[in-house]
Amino acid sequence: MTLADLLPSLRPTLAARLEPGLWPVTTRTTSDGTLQIGGVDLAGLAARFGTPVQVLDTADVRARCRAYRAALPDAEIVYAGKAFLCRGMARLVADEGCSVDACSGGEVAVAAAGGLPGDRIVLHGTVKTDEDLKAAFTAGVGRIVLDSAAEVDRIAALAPHRQKVLLRISPDVDAGTHPGLTTGTASSWFGMPPAEACEVAGRVLARPELELAGLHCHLGSQVPSVSRYERAAVRMVGVIAALRARYGISVAELDLGGGHAVGYAEGEPCLDPALFGRAVRGTLARACAAHGIDEPRLLVEPGRAVVARAGVTLYRVGAVQRCGDGRTTVLVDGGMSDDPRPALYGARYPVRLVGRATRAPLETVRVAGRHCESSDVIADGVRLPADVAPGDLLAVPVSGAYHASMASTYNQVPRPPVVAVAAGASLPLLRRDTPEDLLRRDCS
Known part of the structure; x- marks a missing residue:
């Protein structure tokens, strides 16, 4: 039995409490069920744009970019x-002094269209098609990461x-995350x-068309521990020292990738940029001193850690x-x-009812999607008011990362819009698909 069950009069007050660390920095809520982000009422926004709709708090994105720049003032922050x-x-992160990491020619084109100069775009990906490379060369990307010989x-x-190119190294460091999110172990491709x-560095050095600018690694996603990045930094410095011994070169840049953990439930671990900055910079300095080599310029690639908590998705109960x-x-x-x-x-995600007040007791429920798939479960074991009903509005926080970018038109369902909010105003970033969009590729 919870405190809300014992004292029903407290239920609206307790419902107004926001789980710490999971909502955008500008989120405000009241006991009548109103939820605002960026000064914009979410119920009103849902009525205007329809549901599902993803809301993006631009102030939150800016704050997280600034946190990384403060933690790593001499590093290049590559979103x-x-x-x-x-x-x-792209414009938003560029305004905050960040570069952009692109994994395809399409992402290069979007970053360039957003105003990123080529020298602030990094292209990488396990397989780069000729079209990807042509897009990169057209944009004049600053660095291309070589994943294979x-x-x-x-x-x-x-x-x-x-x-300029970077060599991607597999440092054989277990990220300590889900196996499907691990990319830096010896078994990784x-x-x-x-x-x-x-050996590959020698081939690069022999090609006058290429300049070996540095090394790159990426441990995976949702990495919870700073110590794993420290371990990777030490191993990467060892490679830098080996290259100096073999070829007499100094490696100018070291990209430690991203994958910094973000909590999706109250109490889940997050990787703190300030702690990361202090620990990794110290470890890098000590490792370089031990090998008697100059410190390379550091690059880091936060993505989820910049945008995940800035996003909230709104759904209508059917x-x-x-x-x-x-x-x-x-x-x-x-x-x-x-x-x-x-x-x-x-x-899995937390979920809350928004747009109306209720004194109904909380019930443990499962929140599932519209597709006829047993795996289409958004959240399981979450607590919602027992009077939740068709037409109600639900908000899902920590949904700014890998939602719009991985969205599909499965069942020919239009992809939802993404709407930025700030200072009481809303601005569509991506519109909802239309039936015409769905038919545009259909050549039959």
């Missing part, structure tokens, strides 16, 4: 566009000018083992199903087509 990218987002000759042959990288096993399932008008993460690797 990982795969988390969420559109022209407006096969890319050396291809990129050298296509480069219209001398191109992302990047090269250190010994192979030393039905409340009392299942035969006694469980209650609240069905909403979105699901795996706008957020595939729960189906992919079991991600």
